[in-house]
Amino acid sequence: AKVRIYQLAKELGMENAELLEILNEMGVSYKSHASTLEDETAQAVKEIIAEQRGLEEQRRREEEAKRAEEARKALPHRPPVVVIMGHVDHGKTSLLDYLRKSRIAEREAGGITQHVGAFEVKTKGGTVVFIDTPGHEAFTSIRQRGARVADIAVIVIAADDGIMPQTKEAIAHAKAAGAKIIFAANKMDLPQANLDKVYQDLMREQFVPEAYGGDAIVVPISAKTGQGVADLLDMILLVAELEDLRADPEAEPKGVILEARVDKQAGVLASMLVQEGTFRVGDYLVAGEVWGKIRAMRDSDDNQRKEAPPGSAVQVLGFSELPHAGEVVHWVPDQVAAKEIAEERILERKDREAGAETGLRARNIADLLRTMKEAEQKEINIILRTDTQGSLEAIQQILAKESTEEVKINVMFAAVGAPAESDVLLATTANAAILSFGVNPAGSVKKMAEQKGVPLQSFRIIYELIDEVRKMVRGQREPVF
Numbered sequence: 400a401k402v403r404i405y406q407l408a409k410e411l412g413m414e415n416a417e418l419l420e421i422l423n424e425m426g427v428s429y430k431s432h433a434s435t436l437e438d439e440t441a442q443a444v445k446e447i448i449a450e451q452r453g454l455e456e457q458r459r460r461e462e463e464a465k466r467a468e469e470a471r472k473a474l475p476h477r478p479p480v481v482v483i484m485g486h487v488d489h490g491k492t493s494l495l496d497y498l499r500k501s502r503i504a505e506r507e508a509g510g511i512t513q514h515v516g517a518f519e520v521k522t523k524g525g526t527v528v529f530i531d532t533p534g535h536e537a538f539t540s541i542r543q544r545g546a547r548v549a550d551i552a553v554i555v556i557a558a559d560d561g562i563m564p565q566t567k568e569a570i571a572h573a574k575a576a577g578a579k580i581i582f583a584a585n586k587m588d589l590p591q592a593n594l595d596k597v598y599q600d601l602m603r604e605q606f607v608p609e610a611y612g613g614d615a616i617v618v619p620i621s622a623k624t625g626q627g628v629a630d631l632l633d634m635i636l637l638v639a640e641l642e643d644l645r646a647d648p649e650a651e652p653k654g655v656i657l658e659a660r661v662d663k664q665a666g667v668l669a670s671m672l673v674q675e676g677t678f679r680v681g682d683y684l685v686a687g688e689v690w691g692k693i694r695a696m697r698d699s700d701d702n703q704r705k706e707a708p709p710g711s712a713v714q715v716l717g718f719s720e721l722p723h724a725g726e727v728v729h730w731v732p733d734q735v736a737a738k739e740i741a742e743e744r745i746l747e748r749k750d751r752e753a754g755a756e757t758g759l760r761a762r763n764i765a766d767l768l769r770t771m772k773e774a775e776q777k778e779i780n781i782i783l784r785t786d787t788q789g790s791l792e793a794i795q796q797i798l799a800k801e802s803t804e805e806v807k808i809n810v811m812f813a814a815v816g817a818p819a820e821s822d823v824l825l826a827t828t829a830n831a832a833i834l835s836f837g838v839n840p841a842g843s844v845k846k847m848a849e850q851k852g853v854p855l856q857s858f859r860i861i862y863e864l865i866d867e868v869r870k871m872v873r874g875q876r877e878p879v880f
């Protein structure tokens with residue numbers, strides 16, 4: 400069918416004059432905008448327009464990205480937020496204590512400190528914010544709700560002990576959260592401390608220490624004597640500099656709840672880490688299903704604060720109820736909005752719960768595959784649990800060969816022993832499946848996996864486990880026609 404020039408212009412969403420100019424450039428002759436065009440000509444015009452628009456769109460997108468990057472570069476730096484993780488008794492609490500004490504010593508004697516969920520350490524090179532609770536449980540429960548809190552994970556390894564199961568778990572959690580990892584080889588004051596063993600253990604976990612020519616940062620320290628802690632702070636600041644962490648103090652304020660409790664006298668006390676913008680006394684805020692008005696804020700030096708810019712941790716007085724740790728805090732303009740948003744969220748949750756009761760069931764591996772496919776995820780994340788070290792190694796060796804060019808099998812965490820609740824937490828944040836061999840999870844773990852929608856499967860025969868993984872790999876592969 401022939402098309403008139405004005406019709407084509409309309410179809411392409413352009414002015415007649417614009418189209419006539421293109422026709423001129425193409426050397427097409429016409430009388431007026433009412434003239435008809437040959438099919439071929441119309442097609443050629445469409446192609447030219449599509450190409451022009453494509454190029455323009457691309458240029459526009461590139462410029463936008465450039466502008467966004469320039470705008471980001473103009474923002475002030477913010478301090479890095481650090482979480483301390485590691486195996487039990489390797490010195491997490493001692494390191495936090497040492498850091499806390501060193502900053503008290505810096506300040507005038509007799510100052511009171513306040514537990515607000517995080518504290519700052521100021522050095523000549525800059526400020527570092529430490530999350531005040533060690534371990535990955537706190538960290539993961541925060542991540543559960545979608546908040547990203549820590550930029551850097553310091554993983555403490557006692558140099559008289561080396562890498563232990565919870566060290567591996569901490570590594571898996573830090574990786575899943577996208578946090579940069581710094582290893583602190585602790586207890587270097589002990590005569591039996593063996594840094595080489597720590598290095599070798601790390602090599603076995605695919606981390607090549609700088610001392611061995613790799614890029615894994617390992618800082619020898621003693622949380623007891625304080626030896627090396629200054630170096631650790633320097634390293635944290637160096638990594639932070641490379642990460643180029645910035646935040647806009649003028650943006651709409653946003654933060655995350657680190658912890659919350661009820662005080663008999665004061666009411667609800669919630670610790671909040673400010674991530675963007677500046678919260679001020681009198682502001683209204685919403686954290687999940689809970690709203691509040693900031694009546695007062697206090698920092699870890701027990702100062703009353705009128706303002707809390709990015710990177711500050713403050714205790715907020717004025718929430719109506721107890722917010723959950725890990726809940727994202729949003730600034731809202733007034734009480735009406737605050738109440739409305741909180742109520743909406745309660746209703747949404749109730750709807751979801753009602754839906755869950757009437758028909759939804761726990762997710763299985765097929766469901767997991769579907770979500771991965773939708774997200775175009777080309778990696779299958781697996782948490783592996785087995786009865787013995789031997790079976791663990793055997794299965795890992797076989798799985799290592801099952802990755803294909805298109806789909807990579809990523810065993811994020813592998814350990815001897817029954818699947819635990821911490822595995823379920825890790826699986827939720829990383830979209831992983833838990834596979835166990837020769838060990839069965841406790842009922843409470845099974846239930847938790849069901850609630851969180853984490854596929855959890857136990858096997859008695861190695862081949863069946865491998866076969867399940869193969870199916871996952873195949874299910875992931877793009878169909879070839």
Ligand code: GDP
Pocket residue numbers: 485486487488489490491492493494533585586587588589620621622623624
């Ligand atoms: P956490 O379970 O990782 O928090 O470990 P802790 O900080 O509670 O430390 C466990 C034990 O190791 C305690 O008895 C500490 O006193 C001791 N410890 C921690 N760091 C050091 C250190 O650098 N040197 C020595 N000698 N002992 C340490």
